[in-house]
Amino acid sequence: MNELLLGLLTFFTSTIAGVVGIGGGMMLIAILPAFLPLNALIPVHGLTQMSSNFSRAVFGYKDVQYETIPKFLIGSIAGIALFASILSMISLEYVPLFIGVYILLSLWSQKFNDKIKKYENYYLVGFLQTGLSIVVGATGPLTMTLLLKDYKDKDKVVATGAALMSITHILKVFVFMYFGFVFFDYIGIIVAMIIGAVAGSYAGTKLRDKIDGKKFLMLLKVLLTILAIKVIIGVFL
Template identity: 45%
Template sequence: MLNDLILGIINFFTSTLAGITGLGGGTILLGLMPMFLPASAIIPIHGTTQLASNISRVWFGRQELDFTYFRPFVVGAVVGVVFFGTAVKFVQLDLIPLFIAIYILLTQWSKTINRLLKSLENFYLIGFLQTGIGLFVGAPGPLHMPLLMKKYDNNDVVVTVGSLMMTLIHVLKLTVYVILGFAFFEYWQVILFMVVSASLGSWAGVKLRNRLPMNWVKTALPYILTIIALKIIYDNAVKFGWIAF
């Protein structure tokens, strides 16, 4: 119960952050979840939580919705879930936290990876890659945000359309884990805490978006995520016996 409550509180703040800035919240939450949940439950529960967070963000910002670039994103995402979904069942679930940590470090510090990701100028390809990455590391990162910021001048539209795209990714991801037989009901309590806190955080984020300056987040985020990623790597190195005392 205490772990569930702590995760709910963390989720409220990360959802609020995402509601204000459109980025960072889901990745921070994902990096902290291995401290509270078994490896096999991280991606499905994170997906459930982020689905609630993004749906609520879309609802609270629905007046800003635009579907122009959502349609090609849908096509790419559906192809991505079919292509990558068959590979998930062959992955050793105990290694998922390590995948998450390595992905976080690469996206925060590898200039090559970042140039490659930022060069994506096609919503078909972005939808395909975000869905595929999301199946293995949970939070595929804001691959769609740079292009959305080029397409829209209004930050409210960028955040709302981006949240709609992430909603689709989490729906597809959870569908795959349902098919694989993940027992969501066994985790109903933590899911309930996190869905409620995600929705409240989204509401708070929308209300605070134009009132609370958060430019410092973009500067601090890489360092916050790096600390989280290194903690995950250290914990798993101890767990698998790669570090002996």
């Protein structure tokens, strides 16, 4: 019964991510504690999100901006290697706060964007997003914030974001396997969620065509803003 319910919930969250490019993963990680023990939460979520993002990138392969991938991949490998090796030594309590503030300033402050432009690139975003993803749930908006500045076409933003997030989740899954997490213990739930994730990606890709480009970009900015505020509030609660 849990498998069926989680499959349907994953379909719903993956459809939202397929339309807007973000938000589905954060909704899903908020739901999962009701179904999974804490030690399984991030590994199972990571594997499901890998399926959701990879399938979304495949369905939108014509719109993926492939020039971003090598830079992001190099940054991601460096990030995950560093954060996995020092995980037990660092306090990450306030990292979500900095991520949330960065997203808000990036979206709404032209002065901030003018100053940060020379430092902001896919190597750095890959390093931070993938490295921090093994401990912080809200790293996806980092990529989407940068893509939103570089590309104005909604399909390019969503498909490329999905391709880059796939890299983050694939590397994260390998880290959890290295640390000994046994995915097979949750095979029924994982299969149901992967089916829901892929079906949701397909549905979301089809529904995205129905949204006007300008409305889409404003919707994405509003959703990113809500997620950033939620992350900031979460640090203090």
